[in-house]
Amino acid sequence: GAVVSQHPSRVICKSGTSVKIECRSLDFQATTMFWYRQFPKQSLMLMATSNEGSKATYEQGVEKDKFLINHASLTLSTLTVTSAHPEDSSFYICSAHGGGPNSPLHFGNGTRLTVT
Amino acid sequence: QKEVEQNSGPLSVPEGAIASLNCTYSDRGSQSFFWYRQYSGKSPELIMSIYSNGDKEDGRFTAQLNKASQYVSLLIRDSQPSDSATYLCAVETSGGFKTIFGAGTRLFVKA
Numbered sequence: 362g363a364v365v366s367q368h369p370s371r372v373i374c375k376s377g378t379s380v381k382i383e384c385r386s387l388d389f390q391a392t393t394m395f396w397y398r399q400f401p402k403q404s405l406m407l408m409a410t411s412n413e414g415s416k417a418t419y420e421q422g423v424e425k426d427k428f429l430i431n432h433a434s435l436t437l438s439t440l441t442v443t444s445a446h447p448e449d450s451s452f453y454i455c456s457a458h459g460g461g462p463n464s465p466l467h468f469g470n471g472t473r474l475t476v477t
Numbered sequence: 478q479k480e481v482e483q484n485s486g487p488l489s490v491p492e493g494a495i496a497s498l499n500c501t502y503s504d505r506g507s508q509s510f511f512w513y514r515q516y517s518g519k520s521p522e523l524i525m526s527i528y529s530n531g532d533k534e535d536g537r538f539t540a541q542l543n544k545a546s547q548y549v550s551l552l553i554r555d556s557q558p559s560d561s562a563t564y565l566c567a568v569e570t571s572g573g574f575k576t577i578f579g580a581g582t583r584l585f586v587k588a
Contacts, residue, residue, distance in 0.1 A: 404580040454520050463509045468520040
């Protein structure tokens with residue numbers, strides 16, 4: 362149980378374009394999902410908390426107008442990287458609590474974004 | 478002070494030995510603690526969760542928690558080359574809901 366599906370797994374885009382990443386909870390409902398970013402050889406950094414039916418909560422230093430989050434249903438959250446630049450190239454991973462607030466996070470397989 | 482601290486390693490142990498991974502955290506009110514394993518280029522996978530002081534064993538893995546010392550550890554017995562990965566300590570913040578990760582410890586198990 363508690364399967365999180367993320368798509369696409371890998372994307373290459375040109376500088377200045379936008380990229381949308383989808384995150385779905387397949388066998389449970391997630392009122393909250395979390396988006397992390399991981400640069401090579403670094404740890405996961407929480408970017409934002411995605412809340413179903415309301416605005417996302419962004420961590421300090423994360424530009425909300427650049428990283429658009431939409432959580433329109435209990436099983437789908439999307440992250441759109443707008444006007445992507447090479448420095449946005451990273452591994453983006455979504456996650457959700459499969460069993461309530463104190464339960465472990467279950468992660469999607471991640472999206473490797475390369476901006477050329 | 479970082480919220481969750483781990484020795485980045487690398488930690489190298491021979492096959493069959495015990496690997497000991499340590500983690501300290503700053504939020505004294507945290508109640509939920511997790512260990513994840515991450516292979517290169519992959520997303521993290523959960524190994525253990527622990528919520529109470531003491532030891533929790535699951536197969537070759539034992540998690541230890543000491544809330545007074547704000548310390549969490551993971552022991553891997555009979556280490557195998559397939560255990561070679563980065564191990565992430567994660568702590569859920571008090572007041573719920575955000576999970577903060579340490580920088581991870583790279584483990585190498587030599588055959």
